[in-house]
Amino acid sequence: MKVLLFVIAVAVSIAAVALFVRGALTLYRLIGAGQPSPGRLGPVGKRLGNMVTEILSHRRFRARPLVKAAHWVVMVSFILLVPTLAIAYAQVLDPYAELPIIGGWPVWQWLLELFSVGGLVAIVVLFTVRLRHPSEPEDAAGARDWRSRFFGSTRWQGYFVEAVIAAVLVCVLVMHVLTSAVLARYPETAEAGSWVHYPLTFWVGQLFWSLPPVALEIGIVVAATFKILVSMVWLGVVGYATTMSVAWHRFLGVLNVYARRETDGTPALGAAAPMLVDGKAFDIRDLDDLDEDATFGVGKIEEFGWKSLLDFASCTECGRCQDLCPAWNTGKPLSPKLFTLALRDQAAGMEHSLDIFAALKSAGAAGELAAPTRDADLVGGVISPDVLWSCTTCGACVDQCPVDIEHVDHIIDLRRHEVMVKSEFPEEFNGLFGNLETKGNPWGLPPRDRMDWAKGLDFDVPVLGTDVTSADEVDHVLWVGCAGAYDEKGKKTTRAVAELLHLAGVKFAVLGQAETCCGDSARRAGNEATYQGLATENIETFASYGVEKVVVTCAHCLNSIGREYGQLGADYRVEHHTQVLNRLIRDGRLNVVAPPEDERRQITYHDPCYLGRHNGEYDAPRELLASLPEAELVEMEHSGSSSMCCGGGGARMWTEESIGTRINSARMDEAEATGAATVATACPFCAIMLGDAAASRDQAPAVTDVAHLVLAGVKRGLTNPTNEAETES
Amino acid sequence: MRIIALVKYVPDSGDEVGFEADLSLGRVGPSSRLSELDEYAVEQALRLRTELAGATLTVLSVGPAEAESALRKALQMGADDAVLVTDEAIAGSDVFGTATVLSAAIRSLEGGLVVAGMSSTDAGLGVVPALLADSLCWPLLSQAAAVSVEAGLAKIARVDETGSRVVEAALPAVVSVTDQSGEPRYPSFKDVLAAKKKSVATLTLADLGVDASAVGVGSARVEVLAVGRNPDRAAGRVIVDVDGSSVDEIVDFLAAATK
Ligand code: HEM
Ligand code: SF4
Ligand code: SF4
Numbered sequence: 002m003k004v005l006l007f008v009i010a011v012a013v014s015i016a017a018v019a020l021f022v023r024g025a026l027t028l029y030r031l032i033g034a035g036q037p038s039p040g041r042l043g044p045v046g047k048r049l050g051n052m053v054t055e056i057l058s059h060r061r062f063r064a065r066p067l068v069k070a071a072h073w074v075v076m077v078s079f080i081l082l083v084p085t086l087a088i089a090y091a092q093v094l095d096p097y098a099e100l101p102i103i104g105g106w107p108v109w110q111w112l113l114e115l116f117s118v119g120g121l122v123a124i125v126v127l128f129t130v131r132l133r134h135p136s137e138p139e140d141a142a143g144a145r146d147w148r149s150r151f152f153g154s155t156r157w158q159g160y161f162v163e164a165v166i167a168a169v170l171v172c173v174l175v176m177h178v179l180t181s182a183v184l185a186r187y188p189e190t191a192e193a194g195s196w197v198h199y200p201l202t203f204w205v206g207q208l209f210w211s212l213p214p215v216a217l218e219i220g221i222v223v224a225a226t227f228k229i230l231v232s233m234v235w236l237g238v239v240g241y242a243t244t245m246s247v248a249w250h251r252f253l254g255v256l257n258v259y260a261r262r263e264t265d266g267t268p269a270l271g272a273a274a275p276m277l278v279d280g281k282a283f284d285i286r287d288l289d290d291l292d293e294d295a296t297f298g299v300g301k302i303e304e305f306g307w308k309s310l311l312d313f314a315s316c317t318e319c320g321r322c323q324d325l326c327p328a329w330n331t332g333k334p335l336s337p338k339l340f341t342l343a344l345r346d347q348a349a350g351m352e353h354s355l356d357i358f359a360a361l362k363s364a365g366a367a368g369e370l371a372a373p374t375r376d377a378d379l380v381g382g383v384i385s386p387d388v389l390w391s392c393t394t395c396g397a398c399v400d401q402c403p404v405d406i407e408h409v410d411h412i413i414d415l416r417r418h419e420v421m422v423k424s425e426f427p428e429e430f431n432g433l434f435g436n437l438e439t440k441g442n443p444w445g446l447p448p449r450d451r452m453d454w455a456k457g458l459d460f461d462v463p464v465l466g467t468d469v470t471s472a473d474e475v476d477h478v479l480w481v482g483c484a485g486a487y488d489e490k491g492k493k494t495t496r497a498v499a500e501l502l503h504l505a506g507v508k509f510a511v512l513g514q515a516e517t518c519c520g521d522s523a524r525r526a527g528n529e530a531t532y533q534g535l536a537t538e539n540i541e542t543f544a545s546y547g548v549e550k551v552v553v554t555c556a557h558c559l560n561s562i563g564r565e566y567g568q569l570g571a572d573y574r575v576e577h578h579t580q581v582l583n584r585l586i587r588d589g590r591l592n593v594v595a596p597p598e599d600e601r602r603q604i605t606y607h608d609p610c611y612l613g614r615h616n617g618e619y620d621a622p623r624e625l626l627a628s629l630p631e632a633e634l635v636e637m638e639h640s641g642s643s644s645m646c647c648g649g650g651g652a653r654m655w656t657e658e659s660i661g662t663r664i665n666s667a668r669m670d671e672a673e674a675t676g677a678a679t680v681a682t683a684c685p686f687c688a689i690m691l692g693d694a695a696a697s698r699d700q701a702p703a704v705t706d707v708a709h710l711v712l713a714g715v716k717r718g719l720t721n722p723t724n725e726a727e728t729e730s
Numbered sequence: 731m732r733i734i735a736l737v738k739y740v741p742d743s744g745d746e747v748g749f750e751a752d753l754s755l756g757r758v759g760p761s762s763r764l765s766e767l768d769e770y771a772v773e774q775a776l777r778l779r780t781e782l783a784g785a786t787l788t789v790l791s792v793g794p795a796e797a798e799s800a801l802r803k804a805l806q807m808g809a810d811d812a813v814l815v816t817d818e819a820i821a822g823s824d825v826f827g828t829a830t831v832l833s834a835a836i837r838s839l840e841g842g843l844v845v846a847g848m849s850s851t852d853a854g855l856g857v858v859p860a861l862l863a864d865s866l867c868w869p870l871l872s873q874a875a876a877v878s879v880e881a882g883l884a885k886i887a888r889v890d891e892t893g894s895r896v897v898e899a900a901l902p903a904v905v906s907v908t909d910q911s912g913e914p915r916y917p918s919f920k921d922v923l924a925a926k927k928k929s930v931a932t933l934t935l936a937d938l939g940v941d942a943s944a945v946g947v948g949s950a951r952v953e954v955l956a957v958g959r960n961p962d963r964a965a966g967r968v969i970v971d972v973d974g975s976s977v978d979e980i981v982d983f984l985a986a987a988t989k
Contacts, residue, residue: 288923297919424918431916439742439763448761449746530919 003222007093010229014090017237024240028249028314031348035307037280041260051266052259060266061258061403063321064643068130071123075166078120079251081113085173086232089225092176096183096221107198114177114201121170128163131156150320153339153360158247159318165235172228174202176221182206183217244349246316246342253315254404260308261405269407270396270615272564276417276529277306282568285533298417298527300378302347305414312406313345322398322408325639327646327668332661333391334366337398337408340388343367344411347383350375365660380415380425387660389415390427394525394651395610400642412651416527430526433655437531441517441538442483443655448514454485454492455511460503464513465546472548477502477509477581480551482558483518484685490692490706491685494554497708498578504715505590509552515542521557521611524565526652533569536561540571550574552581554708556611556684557650564616577612579622579683582711586628593714595630604632604710605677605702607668607691608644609684622683622707629714637671645671647682647690654686669694672702681707731901733787734841735775736832736859737768737804739797740852747852752947753954754822755852764800767847769914772804774877774907775845776915779810782879786810788839792820792831798930805925806917812930813839819935822947825853829861830945834938836866843884844904848873859906869899875910 042048055061056076062069084100091098103109134149151159181203184194196203209217239248246253262269275282278295299305322337323329329336339361361367361384368382380389389412398408419425436445455462463469465478472478479499484491502509517538524532539562543549553559553575563575585591595601604626612618619641626634639645648664658664669691672680680695680702682688688706695701741747741755741762748756764772772789779787789804791797792815801812815835820827836844844866849856863870871877874886875894884905885898917925935942943949967983969976 291923295923421919424916424921426916428913431913434916439761530922 003094006222006226007090010090010093010226010233013230013233013237017233017240019240020237021240024243025252027243028253031243031350032307032310032314034303035305035310036277036303038260038306038308039277039280041262041308044264047264048259048261051261051264052255055258055266056255059403061268061405063401063403065321067126071126071130074116074119074123075127076251078116078123078170079166081116082120082169082173085113086169086229089229092225093222093229096180096218096225105193105198110198111200113173114199117170117173117177118201121167121174124163124167124170128160128167131159131163150324150338151318152320152323153336153342153364154318154320155245155247158242158245161238162235162248165231168231169228172224172231175224176228177202178206179209179217179220179224180206182209182212183214183221186210186214186217243314244346246314246345247318250315250317250404253311254317257308257311257315257404257406260311262308262407262410267617268396268399268402268614269405269410270399271560272568273394273413273524274407274410275568276414283529283533284569285530286537296418297421297529298419299411299414300380300418300422301376302344302379304418305344305348305411309344309407309411309414310348312411313341313348315404316341316345316406317404318342319403321401321403322406325397325401325643325645327393327395327397327648327664328391330645331664331667333387334361334364334385334660335388335391336364336366339364339366340384340412341406341408343384344379347377347379380419386419386425389419390656391653391660392651393610393646393648393653393664395646396614397610397643397646400614413525413527416525417529418527420527421530426526427656429656430528430652433522433526433652434528434531437518437520437523437528437535441535442487443518443522444483444487446487448517451481451486451514451516452511454481454495455499458496458499462499463510465510465548466515467513469510470546472510472546475508475510477507478546478548478551479509479511480519480553480558480562480575481511481516482553482555482685484689485554486516488685488689490688491554494685494688494706494708497706497712498552498554498582501582501585501591501708501712501715504719505585507585507590512542512546512548515546517542519555519558519561520565521561522652522655524561525650526655536566536569540566540569543571543573548573550576552576552578554578554685554706556609556616557686560611560615577616577618577621577683579612579625579707580618582708583621583625583628586625586711591711591715592718593628593630593711594718595714596717601631602633602679603635603675603677604629604679604681605635605637605672605675606640606707607637607647607672607680607682607687608640609682609687610644610646610650612683613644614642622681625707625711626681629710631714632710635675635677637675639671647687649686649690654690663694665690665694666697669698669701673698677702679710680704681710683707731782731785731842732840733775733779733782733785733843733845734836734839735768735772735787735789735804735809736844736846736862737772737789737791737800738765738847738850738852739763739791739793739800740765740850743851749957750822752822753957754947762796762799764803765847765851767849767851767909768800769803769807769847770907770909770911771845771847772807772809773914774874774905774911776808777912778843778845778877778879779808788813788841790832790835790839791815792823792828792835794821795932801930802925803917805928805930806922807915808917808921809928811928813933814930815933815935815938817935817942819942819946822950823945824950824952825855825857825861826951827945827949829858829865831935831938831940832858832862833865834940835933836862838933838938842902843879844868844902845877846904846906848906848908859904863904866902866904869903871897871899871903871905874905874907877905877907877911 059069059073088100134151181194181199184190320338326337366388368384377383380386392412394409433443481495485495518535520532520535559575559577626632645668691704695704775787779785787809789801789809789812791801805812815831846859871886873888875889876887878885882901883898884903887896
């Protein structure tokens, strides 16, 4: 009978392995068919090091400590249990078979038992977590469950994967129980079957001491066979279903982490990935090298780089991205998870899995095709244009994703194709692009008005080229930015920062009319050509005045000039005004004085996405607020790296927001809920968006840039010297 | 049939307005460009070209050599080819001179339908389409908010304060379109690259057989006597009111203003 079981186990295994190898090869072909993703394979050592530490530490699992711990245990138990699957074949023939060398070693056996029991508990946790989050719309026609991160995840696949792990772990434990029982029966093997080797199962094994040894042996053989069969069914099913990424993630996720964009372990945020044309970064200055029929961005699935295709295939469907997406949470059809899964299924060239497609449909996110064909246009065919244009590029999804999927870069690549090849985009961008190209700013206001903000200041603001010849002559070059020059709120912030620099005795100059838009909105709207036109113009201006570092008041300028111009060969040090002001206060060059007692208040701080998540600066503005004696900082429900966008990023500032509720309004709800009197922020886009939300309410908190609060505090000291003496004592 | 869209190279509306020594308007500002209103003409011409089998679209401009950039923009939008009439002798021409040159060019190009903007954005006279139609002896369909061409007839809808009327005329004809006719397209980068291969032909007065003495400052019938800057607007008066007490003040102000 043992031989028969062995033959069955081996036969099933061969079939399963064959299916699995076929699946693996299919995936290899699919992913390998992508365009080049240069630089994603090396440096090998650094990448390997990061991969091992990132995965072993589960560093990129954000929040949800229980799920993180449970998953870690499941993952380690899987790795540990692979060798036990190998020996199971021998155990079918000989129930006493042991792994060579380590098999009878107590340390190994303790580890096994610990992780088998731990793994079982952990899988129950994951299972329960999943059960408690419904993943299907209650009413497939329209409803969607906002709160569930599993909405649209393929439910049965998750349960199947979990059930297999649970079954395998039960088999391992049953075999341990029976082995310890049978060994403990004979004096010569009693020691080998004792608690020293079976620390947990020995005690359960005692219950079976009364059974005849043969029965125990048969039990071991049956359990070993069952373990093999369950594992092999998993392998076969997974091999058959290459889009079952919840199962494939344990292999592909590892590769994906290896090939991540940033080798230093940070998420793929900050700069957008360069636009590749035939594997080379596009540069507007070498248009002559461009191939006749060069295409831009990604229009069809095979135009994605292989790393993007690997991204799609690796998604665990965990929904962390969806959970924090401001677009999804305000009723737009964009979920970064469903977006990823739609592309995954499209890449596989198979029928779109019904769960995903139904979810896309019920979210209004599917393209026009009833069943997208292989060569369908991604935008319009597979996903609706509203999915694409709803993204604010806030980066929450990228920051959250534990397998390092790079959603924002994918979205920008698709937008590039829409704009640069198809010329299809939200109507409002017509004006935006025209204004940027002809006037050098999104508002379309004349360049000669760029210095209007400085009118009426009681000191002169020197302009490079007119009052100062080179950046060497000043401590700081203040980059005003379009919002800082044209928007009313932005102008006030620029004035406040200029006044503070002046009061601190800092020598600074501005570029005046020589500035043109940093290009952030153009780039994020997918208009790489216009972005590069603007960026290279600024780079030339910087070169002509010897500018190497600037101070900005806008998080988008910070990101473009500081993080993106490097892709065009420039290298600038860019500081945000909150960083500079923070330093000036610490160095004692600015003194903030407390207001009278009755003006003390609670302040909440809204993290601009491009300052926080994209550039990692969460502290400087908070430290500034902490230095204000009148302020007590209260945090919103979402803050820091899981902060919620104001709705103005990704060029969404310039478009109507007609689907769902407004993001700025949802964010203002969070601000109001803190009870704070003031929402401080540190980016003109956020100030505009939140200001708009506040304007439509009766009693909303006041929205202001941190700089104004600092200036008010500093000015108090100037008008009332006694007060200043008080705070200093 | 050859459709001809007329475009003008003008200073950007954001540029400081400049004048030449002879008081004619400076055409080459820091960011001169294809007149925004003419983009509507190009857009409608492009649409008609697509709708009419066998039609081609030529964009035509009269101006200095720099005006090529306006034509380039129209080529990026999708025009098939471009013609620039440029000649020292044309400088300083008034609207009559411009219409003379344009009509000669249109004849020599054998245009069958001319589409123009409603007005230039610099001088803003808005009479060139009419003068041109007169000079060509073609019918004029002006200020169109919508244009269509069918069976040798051009049909437009003109919308004004009194209502809307539909007018039609047999081709060849001159049509001028308003900024209500449909947003001009934004050329994709692919289009921009493709336009690099299109050519801009330059013609002189001699090529067109126009007598140089019929155009230019010398023969201008319009004479500019003086140019001056509008005074900066004075800051308005702001009345701050929290309790409605300012009603009288506002009423007095209005009464004084309407006296
Ligand atoms: C190598 C062995 C691994 C095993 C056996 C394994 C197993 C599992 C299982 C059973 C689930 C639960 C399915 C569900 O309920 O959604 C899961 C989810 C997940 N896995 Fe893995 N995994 C492994 C490796 C990895 C790696 C290397 C990563 C990431 C780098 C990863 C990331 C995730 C994530 C993010 C989830 C979703 C958890 C959640 O619900 O939030 N896994 N994995
Ligand atoms: S970047 Fe922000 S808005 Fe865009 S998909 Fe990700 S979470 Fe959603
Ligand atoms: S994209 Fe990342 S965060 Fe989103 S569901 Fe997939 S694995 Fe989870």
